[in-house]
Amino acid sequence: MGLELYLDLLSQPCRAVYIFAKKNGIPFELRPVELLKGQHHSDAFAQVNPLRKVPALKDGDFTLAESVAILLYLSRKYEVPDHWYPQDLQARARVDEYLAWQHTALRSSCTRAMWQKMMFPVFLGEQVPPETLASTLAELDRCLQLLEDKFLKDQDFVAGPHISVADLVAITELMHPVSAGCQVFKSRPKLAAWRQRVEAEVGKDLFQEAHAAVMKVKDLPPADPATKEKLKPSVQVLLQ
Amino acid sequence: MGLELYLALLSQPCRAVYIFAKKNGIPFKLCTTEVFKGQLQSKEFFQINMLQKIPVLKDGDFILTESSAILIYLSSKYQTADHWYPSDLQARARVHEYLGWHADCIRGTFGVPLWTQVIAPLSGAHVPEEKVERNKTAMDRALQQVENKFLGDQAFLTGQQMSLADLMAFEELMQPVAVGYDLFEGRPKLVAWHEQVEAFLGSDLFQETHGTILNILEQVVNKKFTKPSPEVYPNILLRISRIH
Numbered sequence: 320m321g322l323e324l325y326l327d328l329l330s331q332p333c334r335a336v337y338i339f340a341k342k343n344g345i346p347f348e349l350r351p352v353e354l355l356k357g358q359h360h361s362d363a364f365a366q367v368n369p370l371r372k373v374p375a376l377k378d379g380d381f382t383l384a385e386s387v388a389i390l391l392y393l394s395r396k397y398e399v400p401d402h403w404y405p406q407d408l409q410a411r412a413r414v415d416e417y418l419a420w421q422h423t424a425l426r427s428s429c430t431r432a433m434w435q436k437m438m439f440p441v442f443l444g445e446q447v448p449p450e451t452l453a454s455t456l457a458e459l460d461r462c463l464q465l466l467e468d469k470f471l472k473d474q475d476f477v478a479g480p481h482i483s484v485a486d487l488v489a490i491t492e493l494m495h496p497v498s499a500g501c502q503v504f505k506s507r508p509k510l511a512a513w514r515q516r517v518e519a520e521v522g523k524d525l526f527q528e529a530h531a532a533v534m535k536v537k538d539l540p541p542a543d544p545a546t547k548e549k550l551k552p553s554v555q556v557l558l559q
Numbered sequence: 560m561g562l563e564l565y566l567a568l569l570s571q572p573c574r575a576v577y578i579f580a581k582k583n584g585i586p587f588k589l590c591t592t593e594v595f596k597g598q599l600q601s602k603e604f605f606q607i608n609m610l611q612k613i614p615v616l617k618d619g620d621f622i623l624t625e626s627s628a629i630l631i632y633l634s635s636k637y638q639t640a641d642h643w644y645p646s647d648l649q650a651r652a653r654v655h656e657y658l659g660w661h662a663d664c665i666r667g668t669f670g671v672p673l674w675t676q677v678i679a680p681l682s683g684a685h686v687p688e689e690k691v692e693r694n695k696t697a698m699d700r701a702l703q704q705v706e707n708k709f710l711g712d713q714a715f716l717t718g719q720q721m722s723l724a725d726l727m728a729f730e731e732l733m734q735p736v737a738v739g740y741d742l743f744e745g746r747p748k749l750v751a752w753h754e755q756v757e758a759f760l761g762s763d764l765f766q767e768t769h770g771t772i773l774n775i776l777e778q779v780v781n782k783k784f785t786k787p788s789p790e791v792y793p794n795i796l797l798r799i800s801r802i803h
Contacts, residue, residue: 388656389652392648409621415625416628461790499769
């Protein structure tokens, strides 16, 4: 059995892994894990990732969780072009720096913005207090400003002159609030220009393919009571 | 100008960087950052790091933030022993796997008790009991994962030898320990791991690094702990409001 990638393209880190593998022609079996159906809680999936999260990788007997770990594993094993995760000490440090920062900053606000603006009211039928949503969107705004000022600056890409895994992680995060109708790029020409560059590098078709599912989420019918019951406990934390 | 590290030993990621540099004999200038005196909010520090956070590495003109990035940079530049950040594909993947999970489940969680038990009271802020309890539950759950998913039958978090992952984890766990939480009761695997890491560091380096954090309760009681200066209060209150 070759490489297997357990993904749900509704998840930002899954999209980053998917785009990376496809762009680099890495052969893999896609193993869909439907988060909205709670499939990540199954015992079968726990064999692949006891942390019960996506993305997850299975390469023969070797299982691996965490998107950054997966991206770096794939980039090394399949010897992808250097710019994705450069060998140069300082260039690589810039990628590492972004990947670390985004995990405790941008990621949280993008997930919360999408869930509070769309998933809770539309899919779960749960009202989100306006102050909570306002606070989340303010935090998202703050993170976007830092993305522009500290990371992107006057560069073409997040960690330097060339596209890297940092850009894939960043763009897939930003598409999350976009899918909920947040105008992330409208008032930010710098970010909009960067998005165009990333899409061009990745390829428009692949970019759209990776984002098809999440862009359709706003059209999903409300969840049935059984699904709501299943999902509600684990997503309550996203209301805070 | 050689390597400079901007650190405050009250901070978990700063301690991880400090220990790593010291243990590996990496020469550096320690730029102690007075967090409670508002140094992070100063104009000078903004030039070093616009995120107004520590640790920060300055290597000539090259400035780097984020402790895991700093640790990886140092391990590569100074070619430290392989076990810290193994060159083996799968072993290295395990380190990144831990660091990813750590960012979600350890960072931001294990630092909370110092805020609720020491900094909030000192700043006149109050944290609702339900948040304190929620934090305890989160720490509990995380420690279960540490024992079951990461340690398993291994001596260390990502294999049979110590790595950057163990340093990061060890320092985060030190925070609630310093304010009197018992993280180890009923967790023999965790105890064994903790002892191994401590032994590896050696008592001198351990004392040197942890003197400040381990004395914090005593300092507060004896009113020897510097009350935060006014310019730091907004940040403190913001941080406290983010505890969920």
